[in-house]
Amino acid sequence: MLESKKNPNKAMLLSIIPGLGQFYNQQKVKGLAFLILFILEIIEIVSFGIPALIGLVTLGSTPMQDHSLFMLIEGAMQVIITVIIIGFHIANMRDAKKVAEKINDGIKVPYTLNETIQAIYEFGFPYLLIIPAYLAMTFAIVFPVLVTLLIAFTNYDFKHIPPNALLDWVGFKNFTNMAQLSTFRDAFTSVLSWTLIWTLCASSLQIVIGIATAVIANQSFIKFKRIFGVIFLLPWAVPAFITILSFSNFFNDSIGAMNIQVIPFLNHILPIDIGLVPWKTDPTWTKVALIMIQGWLGFPYIYVLVSGILQSIPADLYEAATVDGATAWQKFWQITLPMILAVAAPTLITQYTFNFNNFSIIYLFNNGGPGSVGGGAGSTDILISWIFKLTTQTSPQFSMAAAVTLIISLIVITTSLIVFKKLNAFNMEDE
Incomplete structure (x- = not known):
């Protein structure tokens, strides 16, 4: 086949309509496939896309007829589809x-056709595998995040519940309310x-206990290591919600074993009452109990x-340190701990991010109580449990909950990125 010289810029401009640039390059099979995708794209935009985007902007005009929340969700989906379409056009032109x-x-x-299939098999097969995964991740992760982001800028509360009432865009009002309204400001603070405090104390406690027990159990002079290993794994073997509910009864003020049995026993062996x-x-004291339970x-x-x-730490390192006169404490700080952090730093960081959003222990132990700090939050509620209460109480504040969710996300993502970078957790190979 004679191949005449082509104008790359002309091919790119023709591909503003997908397929035409490929036809210009005499790739009829690829051009036909892209053209079919373009036709399907036009059908989607006309039948669903334009109405969805209009609905996203207006959020409806007639109560009981227009469902603002559904219109917002459909609009959010169309925004993602539009981004995918734009990406398709850019890739097609390139x-x-x-x-x-x-x-x-x-x-x-x-x-x-055969050459195209062969080229896809040789050069595009990895993309065929990852593109469906990326699309699924987009609609399973990005889509809910985008919906939450949009709700945070509406007045979606107990006074505006579709379809009985329409939602309106209120801009940054929900965020300013947290700073200006004393109820929400005091509660949020x-x-x-x-x-x-909970995240730092609870996560640090469980990490310190976990490292300490592992280091001690790994010493050569310790006998019955298997038995200790089984004992240390018991808290992990029992479902967490059962443990939390058991501890809730254990710490009961009037009939709990802590006050009825443990503290009287301590009073007998300690010189103080x-x-x-x-x-x-x-x-x-509830906060102290929660931190201790999470450590367990x-x-x-x-x-x-x-x-x-x-x-996996070579024994030669410890032998050399012993020859140099290093103490056990020096061996731990100079050899053991650096080796642990070099491997486990990213995992240890995830313990902090997990506890930052550890809803189950706060809810199951005492439902965020006792008492209240205003804004529907209990005295031991963390942000995630407060969001739950904002959306399930008798006067739900969905938009405010969405705003708090965004703040949580920003805190967790920013902190994690900074710490990961400081610990070089993103360096997956040797430089």
């Missing part, structure tokens, strides 16, 4: 230009501060992780 350049350079390009502790009626629940995972890492 493809036409590159193929024209290859033709001019004398590089063979596929023309027939209290909940956020406790969330940060501890007295009964209001574990579930005093916010401070979370350390087995760290124990297993660190135990595996310790097995």
